Amino acid sequence: MATAPDLQSLKVDYKRNPMLPWPFQIRRVKRETEDTFTVELEPQGDLEEFPFLPGQFNMVYVFGVGEIPISISGDPANTRILIHTTRAVGTVTKAMDKMRRGDILGIRGPFGTPWPINQAGGKDVVFVAGGIGLAPLRPALYEVVTHREKYGKVVLLYGTRTPNDVLFRQELEHWRARFDLEIYVTVDRAMSGWRGNVGVVTNLISRAPFDPRNTMAFVCGPEVMMRFTSMELHKRGVDNEHIFVSMERNMKCAIGLCGHCQFGSFFVCKDGPVFRYSQIKDMLVKWEI
């Protein structure tokens, strides 16, 4: 029904009760922006590695507080460290924000469909991120950077609120310095000293250097941003079949049983979160589906 998740390549123990969180210890907390932070986690007990695919997410549990879905933002090549980047907005993320090195979080996962980055070999790859939507795309960016020779042009178009909200700043600057990556950042509201673009991220699409007839696009951000970005990409000539978006819905179980994440006939947790734009195009324009 959805993009077939390449779950076979993961060493996930499905016999283990998927409803029970596994303990992970915080190794490092890094503040990204005023309200956004990154946690680096190490699996505890007899779990030594945590393989995942770019675009997948985990259910993150804070003792007695609650559990929420957060996408994985780390490098899939490093299976010993699990990285999540999130904004402190709700009960659980605010509790996470208070946690420090050595504290334990519960993790269930990895869940969901990945960015089909393995199908982008030989093609130009365009990433379009809105705000915190850069976090779920970063594992795919790592993958492309690691195996740079496999891909054509690689472009990241990233829109965020203000220059102070730019995520992964150092990394972006490092990548921008490379001649084989095209990184464009735009902000909604600039302030003095900002020399980059101002305006919505969709404005960057028409000028970005890629061949639309030979491109795979990966889009993540607010739903309305993903809708207009996909339309703009399509207008530029990218096939709807080659545009992928990552959906967000309320989730309680992440294993297709609680019903909360239904989006038409899809369960976002198991049929998504990554969908081919052509699969969901018609639903994105329907109100309250």
Place this chain on the structure above:
Amino acid sequence: MKIFVFECAELDNLIAAIKRRRFKVIGPTVSDSAIIYAEIAGASDLPIGWTDEQANGSYRLKRRDDNAVFAWNAGPQSWKKFLFPPVQKIFITNKSTKGFDSQNLGEQTPGESRYAFFGVRSCELNAIAIQDKIFLEGPYIDPLYRQKRAGIFIVAVNCSQAGGTCFCDSMQTGPKAVSGFDIALTEILDDKRHCFVAETGTAAGEEILASIKCTKAADEDITEAKRITDRTRVQIHRKVDTADLKNVLYQNSEHPRWEHTAELCLTCANCTMVCPTCFCTTVEDVTDIGGKQAERIRKWDSCFMLDFSYIHGGSVRASVKSRYRQWVTHKFASWLDQFGTFGCVGCGRCITWCPVGIDITEEVKAIREKQT
């Protein structure tokens, strides 16, 4: 399949024979002015001589002038509450110096005895089969459901009269039980006799029947049992036309009828609570007062609740219209894409227990008849 006949007086022995095989027997009882499924000790706990009258938003028990045992229809609670309890603990964990003690996470201890369901209607058998698909066919399996579902024994009862809100015939889920049972009974009650025609579905059913006083059914018994379920079928006056229903609903997501019904709907969630197939849940993470021990509890939830679709910033389905549309579209359209079956078995509970009497069969009909 073998077909037997036994006298009504033997019903108690049938229950005893099941109990002897270490089953906890759950059957219909009269409780709080309703037919409620609960543990039964013997045939005297059954609703002998009772019937119910059901209509949109109305349910009343009535005395009959005979001793019919199964002359009632679906009550407010289905068998779902036993296999998929409304409140279930997922885990308990203790706080340690740095987080929580994962050693204490574990599956709950299995119940001491298996269930035997006594008096399951065909619509309910279909509902159980639908929940089996949801919880047991993966990719992820619900370990809590699997544990309770394993090894249950089912005595079905073919409906000898239709309820006021039933529409199983059009959903092809009744009134006669076709599969999913160990034994299926048809009650025969007339001037001459009060007996049961018993059809076996499994070897276990046959073995239990062999332990009570029964005889091989004569041709006229089989004919009579068929006449009874055929008569019931004719009594059913509500129907859902299922032809191409999935596409009809998908294509009419902006039909004015949704707005019309949203004006009536109280979003009380009664329909989803009484529905034998609805499976949505939420979880609550709670701690003891000292904050040392935490539990996760899974509870039935409903797509009619505003916070059901909440993501940062607001609910995806804020309007009543969108929530009612979600429920009906799920039952008759997206459920097919998800599980290869409708999510409705025509038991009529959502019609009976809707406080404003919304009839899902009328809603579907209204949309089909005036498509946008």
